[in-house]
Amino acid sequence: MLNAAINSNAATPLAPLHIVGEKPSISIVGLGYVGAVSTACLSSLGHRIVGVDLDETKIAQIGEGKAPIHEANLEKLLSEGVDAQLITTTNDLVDAVADTDVTFVSVGTPTSEDGGCDYRFIESAARSIGEGIALKSDFHVVVMRCSIPPGTTMRVMTPIIEEYSGKKLGDGFGVCFNPEFLREGVAVADFYAPPKTVIGATCEKSADILKSVYSPVDDTPIITSIETAEMVKYVDNVWHAAKVCFANEVGRLCKPLNVDSHDVMDVFVQDTKLNLSPYYLKPGFAYGGSCLPKEVRAVTHIAKGLGVSLPMIENLDVSNKAHIDAATQMAEATQAKTVAVLGLAFKPGTDDLRESPILEVIADLHAKGIKVQIHDPAITTQTPLAGQLAYVQHGSSGLRDVAPALPEMICENIEGAVQNADAILVTQKNKAYATAAKESTLPVIDLVRLFDGETPENCTGIGW
Ligand SMILES: NC(=O)c1ccc[n+]([C@@H]2O[C@H](COP(=O)([O-])OP(=O)(O)OC[C@H]3O[C@@H](n4cnc5c(N)ncnc54)[C@H](O)[C@@H]3O)[C@@H](O)[C@H]2O)c1
Secondary structure, three states: OOOOOHHHOOOOOOOOOOOOOOOOOOOEEEOOOOHHHHHHHHHHOOOOOEOOOHHHHHHHHHHHOOOOOOOOOOHHHHEEEEHHHOEEEEOOOHHHHHHEEEEEEEOOEEEEEOOOOOOOOHHHHHHHHHHHHHHOOOOOOEEEEOOOOOEEEEEEHHHHHHHHHOOOOOOOEEEEEOOOOOOOHHHHHHHOOOOOOEEEEHHHHHHHHHHHHOOOOOOOOOOOHHHHHHHHHHHHHHHHHHHHHHHHHHHHHHHHHHHOHHHHHHHHHHOOOOOOOOOOOOOOOOOOOOOHHHHHHHHHHHHHHHHOOOOHOOOOHHHHHHHHHHHHHHHOOOOOOEEEEEEOOOOOOOOOOOOHHHHHHHHHHOOOOEEEEEEEEEOOOOOOOOHHHHHHOOOOOOOOOOHHHHHHHHHOOOOHHOOOOOOOEEEEHHHHHHHHHHOOOOOOOEOOOOOOOOOOOOOOOOOO
């Protein structure tokens, strides 16, 4: 009987049906969308798979090579896997774990009553996985595949496995987080041509075992920490949602203007230097300058005039303001009486102060009686600021108040700005500012991530 393990509650581990070279055997707990596709695809790579679920219908269907869901090519691969005796199914997770080298966890993570993540399925699976590992003498790798809040793998799943296996992480078992990026409907095709493979791992040994599993479809996986891998899954999906909403807002704006939105976006996507690129995608400081704030306001104004609702575009300004406020709060939290600001323009290499976001921070600090000393490589005491200040005087009331005092805050060099200061705010990335930040014992609010490697202890950013 091909699905011999169905309903098996035997205490002894399942006998291997098929030894496949050196490939690790894999138990997959949770045979829903993710687990069923993993079962089919990993068996097609030659792994022996033991699929585990609580749902007897899914156990029976997959055990007979039938797809429990509609997904192109899934049934074909499942039936081939069952025919080759590579796929068996069971409801006994303890035995399945004891009988395999690796366990993929793809149980459901529904929304809990308070809107958070319901961990009950993960906790219950972790208990059985721990009991299965307790029966083994060989190293076992547990691969979490569920979409879960960052920290869940190490805080929720791993301690339970340690408790029920009686073994310590790294000694008897290792843990990976391997997010699932396959799109429903084309999941099988995506498995063989993944957008990326991300392996968060607690140890090299576990990462290497999982790397070997994926090597036929991706020989350059991204190896990272468990928490980064967990977060990437959420960030990816939020980004996709943001892209959909953005494109749809462009569509709603274009239609009443008689502009073809698809023509617009066809041109938009051809810019792979600034539009579809890593550019503007690293947390840093707020946007500013003479173009972005003005054009966001212009688009919002046009939409309002047309009676078109664009909540995403309209709220960019709100989001940007929240980021500026965060910088102000961090500066205030240092309780500094004098703050050195290194970088005044919205980006390096310009003396254009129009809508430079740090001006709002300076205005708030100034209004609270905090002294501000500014340095900017492109601005000196000789720089004619009159034109700039004309803009500032038409800005927020805080900016109007600070405008006349601004020229006196400008220092000729970094030393002058930092002298007698109690805290440093850095808004531009350059070597001189990095050196000043590193050599200082003052608290440094680093708005640009000055250091690519380890950040000195006195430096902290808004988003890191
Ligand atoms: N569906 C997707 O496209 C997708 C994509 C990426 C990530 N994810 C994530 O992967 C996880 C699984 O998603 P899904 O859509 O496959 O879920 P699903 O609800 O379709 O399947 C989950 C399966 O787990 C089984 N299960 C629950 N507890 C179990 C236990 N203790 N032992 C054995 N089986 C158990 C359930 O019976 C069910 O069959 C979720 O965290 C989800 O957020 C899903």
